[in-house]
Amino acid sequence: ATETGYTEGKFGFLDVLDAQRALFEARSLLLDSREEYALTLTELQRLIGITPDVAHPSQGESR
Numbered sequence: 001a002t003e004t005g006y007t008e009g010k011f012g013f014l015d016v017l018d019a020q021r022a023l024f025e026a027r028s029l030l031l032d033s034r035e036e037y038a039l040t041l042t043e044l045q046r047l048i049g050i051t052p053d054v055a056h057p058s059q060g061e062s063r
Helices: 002-007 013-048 057-062
Strands: none
Touching: 002 013
16 A cells, blocks of 8 residues: 555655555564464474374464
């Protein structure tokens, strides 16, 4: 949306760069959160005696 606004003259180049930076930061935080979730889930499973299902790791994401 910001890039479209830039090409239409609604936003400046710095606005585009700032929006791209914010998007990159949000994606980075999402990846960090997913990593923390996976580590915490594995630790929880270990503590309660459940062996993590390594054959189908995507099943844990739908919970």
